[in-house]
Amino acid sequence: MKKEKATIHDISKSLGIDSSTVSRALNDSPRVSKTTKDAVIQKAKELGYQKNSLASNLRTNKTHTIAVVLPRISRHFFSTVIAGIEETAYEAGYNVIICQTLDILDREKKIMSTLISNRVDGVIISISMETTNYEHLEAYRNLNNPIIFFDRPCDLENCTNINIDNFHASFMTTEHLIFEGCKHIAHFSGSQNIELYRQRKNGYLAALKKHNIKVNDHYIFESNLSEEDGINSAKKLLKLGTVDGLISANDTAAIAAMQYFKSQGIKVPEDISVAGFNNDPISAVIDPSLTTINQPAFDIGKRASSLLLELIESKSTNTDTPSTVLNSELIIRNSSKKS
Amino acid sequence: MKKEKATIHDISKSLGIDSSTVSRALNDSPRVSKTTKDAVIQKAKELGYQKNSLASNLRTNKTHTIAVVLPRISRHFFSTVIAGIEETAYEAGYNVIICQTLDILDREKKIMSTLISNRVDGVIISISMETTNYEHLEAYRNLNNPIIFFDRPCDLENCTNINIDNFHASFMTTEHLIFEGCKHIAHFSGSQNIELYRQRKNGYLAALKKHNIKVNDHYIFESNLSEEDGINSAKKLLKLGTVDGLISANDTAAIAAMQYFKSQGIKVPEDISVAGFNNDPISAVIDPSLTTINQPAFDIGKRASSLLLELIESKSTNTDTPSTVLNSELIIRNSSKKS
Numbered sequence: 001m002k003k004e005k006a007t008i009h010d011i012s013k014s015l016g017i018d019s020s021t022v023s024r025a026l027n028d029s030p031r032v033s034k035t036t037k038d039a040v041i042q043k044a045k046e047l048g049y050q051k052n053s054l055a056s057n058l059r060t061n062k063t064h065t066i067a068v069v070l071p072r073i074s075r076h077f078f079s080t081v082i083a084g085i086e087e088t089a090y091e092a093g094y095n096v097i098i099c100q101t102l103d104i105l106d107r108e109k110k111i112m113s114t115l116i117s118n119r120v121d122g123v124i125i126s127i128s129m130e131t132t133n134y135e136h137l138e139a140y141r142n143l144n145n146p147i148i149f150f151d152r153p154c155d156l157e158n159c160t161n162i163n164i165d166n167f168h169a170s171f172m173t174t175e176h177l178i179f180e181g182c183k184h185i186a187h188f189s190g191s192q193n194i195e196l197y198r199q200r201k202n203g204y205l206a207a208l209k210k211h212n213i214k215v216n217d218h219y220i221f222e223s224n225l226s227e228e229d230g231i232n233s234a235k236k237l238l239k240l241g242t243v244d245g246l247i248s249a250n251d252t253a254a255i256a257a258m259q260y261f262k263s264q265g266i267k268v269p270e271d272i273s274v275a276g277f278n279n280d281p282i283s284a285v286i287d288p289s290l291t292t293i294n295q296p297a298f299d300i301g302k303r304a305s306s307l308l309l310e311l312i313e314s315k316s317t318n319t320d321t322p323s324t325v326l327n328s329e330l331i332i333r334n335s336s337k338k339s
Numbered sequence: 340m341k342k343e344k345a346t347i348h349d350i351s352k353s354l355g356i357d358s359s360t361v362s363r364a365l366n367d368s369p370r371v372s373k374t375t376k377d378a379v380i381q382k383a384k385e386l387g388y389q390k391n392s393l394a395s396n397l398r399t400n401k402t403h404t405i406a407v408v409l410p411r412i413s414r415h416f417f418s419t420v421i422a423g424i425e426e427t428a429y430e431a432g433y434n435v436i437i438c439q440t441l442d443i444l445d446r447e448k449k450i451m452s453t454l455i456s457n458r459v460d461g462v463i464i465s466i467s468m469e470t471t472n473y474e475h476l477e478a479y480r481n482l483n484n485p486i487i488f489f490d491r492p493c494d495l496e497n498c499t500n501i502n503i504d505n506f507h508a509s510f511m512t513t514e515h516l517i518f519e520g521c522k523h524i525a526h527f528s529g530s531q532n533i534e535l536y537r538q539r540k541n542g543y544l545a546a547l548k549k550h551n552i553k554v555n556d557h558y559i560f561e562s563n564l565s566e567e568d569g570i571n572s573a574k575k576l577l578k579l580g581t582v583d584g585l586i587s588a589n590d591t592a593a594i595a596a597m598q599y600f601k602s603q604g605i606k607v608p609e610d611i612s613v614a615g616f617n618n619d620p621i622s623a624v625i626d627p628s629l630t631t632i633n634q635p636a637f638d639i640g641k642r643a644s645s646l647l648l649e650l651i652e653s654k655s656t657n658t659d660t661p662s663t664v665l666n667s668e669l670i671i672r673n674s675s676k677k678s
Contacts, residue, residue: 048481079412082412082439086441110429110434255624282620282621285598
């Protein structure tokens with residue numbers, strides 16, 4: 001059976017001294033003699049006394065802990081952002097806890113409510129695919145807690161978002177496929193609830209328009225961009241019979257599609273050129289290697305972390321910093337080189 | 340500037356009623372009229388009053404939060420274990436927070452101390468490569484907090500470990516390479532502080548012994564098994580000139596070595612057969628595909644989570660369950676098939 005935790009009163013009773021003296025001794029007050037301090041510390045160890053940090057937190061109102069909330073830690077982009085966040089946070093003496101939503105809104109809400117209870121000093125978040133309203137996030141911020149958004153931007157007033165220019169990245173990629181001779185380019189898109197995916201789709205559409213290529217709605221496949229989604233979309237795509245290029249809004253779905261194409265005897269890039277998004281490690285080693293967009297994930301994490309720490313230290317929830325846009329680069333590999 | 344958080348006293352003052360009445364109203368006590376309750380709730384919203392969960396936690400002594408502490412969330416094995424832990428925990432109404440140590444002991448200590456402060460109800464941990472003593476973990480358990488170990492076992496008394504039979508898995512893999520005709524088999528091992536890596540090395544040694552192959556100490560490379568470590572060990576290995584097989588204690592180092600061999604014109608499996616450990620997704624798509632050990636990572640997570648929840652619910656820190664060993668399987672792919 002679990003023992004009850006020892007309290008200051010247990011130490012006080014056991015030593016026959018006042019509990020306020022015990023408390024002062026534990027806090028190394030100059031008003032207590034060394035002999036008493038030593039006796040108290042000795043007894044505290046003996047009884048397994050644990051300093052009640054929750055109670056201290058109630059007083060100082062600070063936990064030196066920040067939280068990262070994101071869809072999936074298993075995605076390379078996200079785990080690299082976390083590495084950047086941690087580097088900056090640990091240097092500044094903050095601990096980092098991580099929570100994943102699996103793109104489920106209900107879980108995101110539960111997590112935010114746990115983080116309110118734990119009184120983490122601030123949150124860095126990439127919202128779930130299902131998040132169409134921000135009430136649970138506003139509730140957190142309304143309690144004077146700072147919050148920074150990355151990857152998937154939020155249009156709440158005075159929010160700070162850290163991103164790349166997704167429109168431009170997608171535009172570049174689409175134009176690259178057009179220059180390689182593709183005339184019928186499909187697009188795997190994520191949920192249109194998410195601004196990020198709207199921007200990637202708009203970049204694709206703008207590039208087609210610039211080069212006078214007619215948009216075909218049947219060429220646009222919206223999904224959660226999982227491996228399974230990639231295979232399902234690839235199946236439908238092949239039935240169209242005309243597609244010669246594919247821009248996927250992530251590498252996961254692009255790679256699943258490439259594997260499916262291979263299994264059906266369709267050659268990449270000869271029959272269909274393929275490009276992804278995120279530069280997952282697998283994109284460099286798969287055959288053919290995958291053309292993709294490299295995001296500065298580590299820098300996104302560092303930037304998010306240092307902005308959040310600034311807010312925490314200045315006891316503010318709003319930054320004057322406008323949303324930050326970092327540069328991305330198109331990495332051209334074999335999956336898109338027709339020539 | 341950050342506003343001070345509103346308290347029960349602010350509501351009481353603002354409505355001109357007793358603070359104990361406000362407290363009762365907020366706790367929906369039958370001793371308070373509906374009119375008063377409505378007024379209090381209305382005012383609480385207006386002032387942004389936040390129920391003090393920390394204070395409630397002090398009373399109930401339970402947070403319904405468990406923590407997972409592990410070296411690297413970016414490794415497929417670990418992210419899959421987390422998925423298993425979360426499935427069981429969320430079903431039971433527990434939240435999960437994740438912390439990564441990056442195999443740094445100092446960070447592991449800081450994390451454990453944060454988790455004590457946050458009073459998470461229990462911890463599931465895979466210790467860092469640097470962890471050679473368990474004081475910080477004993478300290479956590481001595482405060483009557485339950486802890487479950489997985490992957491990297493701990494030999495503290497009454498600890499519960501959840502693992503596969505690493506000796507057997509490594510023995511099987513080595514024997515497979517011997518059956519394929521390898522006579523000079525090298526081994527990439529992790530830190531010998533970690534029982535897991537000692538077991539994998541011993542399995543390799545036992546298979547050689549069984550087949551009367553002389554052990555050559557120069558064939559054993561100890562490192563942290565990172566990508567860089569894999570390349571460095573591969574360089575040294577090629578200088579030996581005689582090696583025709585390689586068993587790596589993880590896929591990361593095995594794949595890095597394969598890529599390096601390729602860059603040097605060494606053919607896998609014709610010149611050197613290679614096998615890894617963990618069945619990372621990349622191992623199936625790389626060319627040649629990598630022979631590896633598949634661990635039941637999701638089941639390890641589920642088992643760890645349900646054992647931990649049992650301890651939490653029974654207010655105990657020791658299980659009667661002996662350590663659990665789950666089955667693994669050898670997946671034979673092209674990197675090791677000489678014939």
